[in-house]
Amino acid sequence: MKKNNMVCVNNFSLALGDFHLNQICLDIEEGEIFAILGPTGAGKTVLLESIAGIYEGEKGVVFLDGKRVCDSAPNKRDLAFVYQDYALFPHMTVMENIKFGLKMKKIDKNKGNERINELITLLKIEHLMNRYPANLSGGEKQRVALARALVLNPKLLLMDEPFSALDPKTKEQMYQLIKKIHEAFGCTIIFITHDFNEAQRLAFRIGILIGGSIRGVCESQALFHGNMEKDVEDFLIRKEINMKMVSNLN
Amino acid sequence: MNIKQSLRKISFFDVITILIASIVILFILSVVVMLIFKGIASINKEFFSKEIIFALTLSLSTASISTIVCLLFGIPTAYVLTKTKIPFKRFFEVLIELPLSLPNLVLGLSLLLIFASPFGKMLSEAGFRVIFSKAGIVMAHTLVNLPFVIRMIKTAFRSVDKRLEFIAQSLGASKFKSFLLVTLPLSRNAIVGAVILAWSRALGEFGATLMVVGVTRMKTETLPASIYLNIATGDMGAAMSSAVILLIISAASLFLFNCFQKDMR
Numbered sequence: 098m099k100k101n102n103m104v105c106v107n108n109f110s111l112a113l114g115d116f117h118l119n120q121i122c123l124d125i126e127e128g129e130i131f132a133i134l135g136p137t138g139a140g141k142t143v144l145l146e147s148i149a150g151i152y153e154g155e156k157g158v159v160f161l162d163g164k165r166v167c168d169s170a171p172n173k174r175d176l177a178f179v180y181q182d183y184a185l186f187p188h189m190t191v192m193e194n195i196k197f198g199l200k201m202k203k204i205d206k207n208k209g210n211e212r213i214n215e216l217i218t219l220l221k222i223e224h225l226m227n228r229y230p231a232n233l234s235g236g237e238k239q240r241v242a243l244a245r246a247l248v249l250n251p252k253l254l255l256m257d258e259p260f261s262a263l264d265p266k267t268k269e270q271m272y273q274l275i276k277k278i279h280e281a282f283g284c285t286i287i288f289i290t291h292d293f294n295e296a297q298r299l300a301f302r303i304g305i306l307i308g309g310s311i312r313g314v315c316e317s318q319a320l321f322h323g324n325m326e327k328d329v330e331d332f333l334i335r336k337e338i339n340m341k342m343v344s345n346l347n
Numbered sequence: 348m349n350i351k352q353s354l355r356k357i358s359f360f361d362v363i364t365i366l367i368a369s370i371v372i373l374f375i376l377s378v379v380v381m382l383i384f385k386g387i388a389s390i391n392k393e394f395f396s397k398e399i400i401f402a403l404t405l406s407l408s409t410a411s412i413s414t415i416v417c418l419l420f421g422i423p424t425a426y427v428l429t430k431t432k433i434p435f436k437r438f439f440e441v442l443i444e445l446p447l448s449l450p451n452l453v454l455g456l457s458l459l460l461i462f463a464s465p466f467g468k469m470l471s472e473a474g475f476r477v478i479f480s481k482a483g484i485v486m487a488h489t490l491v492n493l494p495f496v497i498r499m500i501k502t503a504f505r506s507v508d509k510r511l512e513f514i515a516q517s518l519g520a521s522k523f524k525s526f527l528l529v530t531l532p533l534s535r536n537a538i539v540g541a542v543i544l545a546w547s548r549a550l551g552e553f554g555a556t557l558m559v560v561g562v563t564r565m566k567t568e569t570l571p572a573s574i575y576l577n578i579a580t581g582d583m584g585a586a587m588s589s590a591v592i593l594l595i596i597s598a599a600s601l602f603l604f605n606c607f608q609k610d611m612r
Binding site: 149151170171172174176177178180184186187188197198201202245249 | 516522528529
């Protein structure tokens with residue numbers, strides 16, 4: 098049975114100075130893990146922020162769970178965003194960062210504490226609760242950002258290159274963790290990456306974004322199959338060669 | 348050896364700039380030293396005279412009230428100018444900053460014209476008297492300092508990462524809550540700095556105050572007005588007492604401001 102669309106980007110165009118997103122069309126199903134793959138400067142972050150409703154397009158529209166995303170206030174959108182540099186509140190401790198959403202939504206204290214305990218056990222951050230973000234490593238910050246994002250059990254989790262600043266070992270742990278989180282909470286996840294290995298390992302489907310346009314959407318295992326336009330092939334081949342070189346070196 | 352090596356590294360350009368900087372330092376130092384020496388000599392019974400105490404109390408109270416007013420009006424205005432989309436925003440920004448480039452005397456004159464008009468008289472009849480009253484001093488300080496406070500707070504608000512505000516809102520915070528819990532705490536140091544500077548500027552303000560309330564002994568006599576009055580009547584001791592008090596307050600304010608700036612860095 099076909100699932101409902103959690104995100105529907107319908108012919109969305111946006112101009113930000115010299116940069117343009119051109120007639121983006123995307124349908125992302127409820128519960129799906131979707132990767133937006135593209136080179137640096139392709140507009141991946143702008144697209145993700147547009148899905149979150151930060152930018153209103155000049156043409157087209159983004160629907161979130163059937164509603165126009167820009168029609169509702171950010172606090173009513175039921176989404177969570179994890180930025181590349183995690184964007185934790187620097188003046189709050191880890192505990193205060195995680196509790197922020199619970200306080201704003203006035204969630205019952207016992208229920209909230211239960212939720213926090215569940216997350217800190219899953220993310221293994223019990224020992225960090227009284228620290229400030231400035232005193233955390235990249236991996237720790239990411240876990241805290243994930244806990245903060247997931248504490249309200251959002252329908253949609255948006256992640257902007259969440260693993261780019263992590264070392265290979267931590268990255269591997271985080272891949273497992275994201276899969277666990279997806280299994281446990283069942284939220285729709287859209288993440289940005291320029292690493293197609295990462296995209297293939299985590300996502301069900303991948304959208305390739307080059308020069309502000311979606312150039313193709315495919316099942317993650319079919320990334321290198323099928324006919325693609327030359328610049329898309331070039332991007333993928335370059336990446337493939339790089340990956341082979343790295344694995345040979347290893 | 349290290350000194351020799353360091354000297355060898357100094358270029359002609361360095362020598363010229365060091366020379367110019369030395370002249371600046373000597374110039375400012377001479378002013379401060381003169382104030383301190385003459386000030387110490389003037390510390391006698393005049394230092395705690397009724398008149399000086401009155402001027403000090405009036406200055407402290409009006410400067411404090413005007414700083415609070417600047418903060419109460421400055422924070423929302425800075426928010427509107429940095430965080431909202433309003434038409435003609437750039438025009439309003441220039442308009443609000445215009446008093447910064449005008450002499451305080453001109454600002455005072457315009458206040459005098461407003462409050463001496465039928466509108467001002469109407470306000471006066473309704474109980475809000477500005478001309479020749481303490482309210483006028485507060486009004487003059489506010490007009491001089493408000494653009495300055497708004498500018499400083501605007502800079503602070505602009506430096507707060509917009510993504511943090513969006514994340515706060517996506518986690519359920521209303522715009523007001525995200526402002527209160529994220530934007531404001533992250534701008535805290537700059538706001539405290541603005542308060543300290545605005546307060547010390549208000550203490551030393553003379554031009555605008557002179558135009559609005561005049562200089563009447565023991566009535567509208569702030570510390571700078573006291574210096575003016577006592578110099579005019581040849582009472583150098585009393586004038587120096589006020590000057591020394593202003594110097595001490597300014598030095599303390601500057602020290603506090605630098606502490607907050609250091610904290611910000």
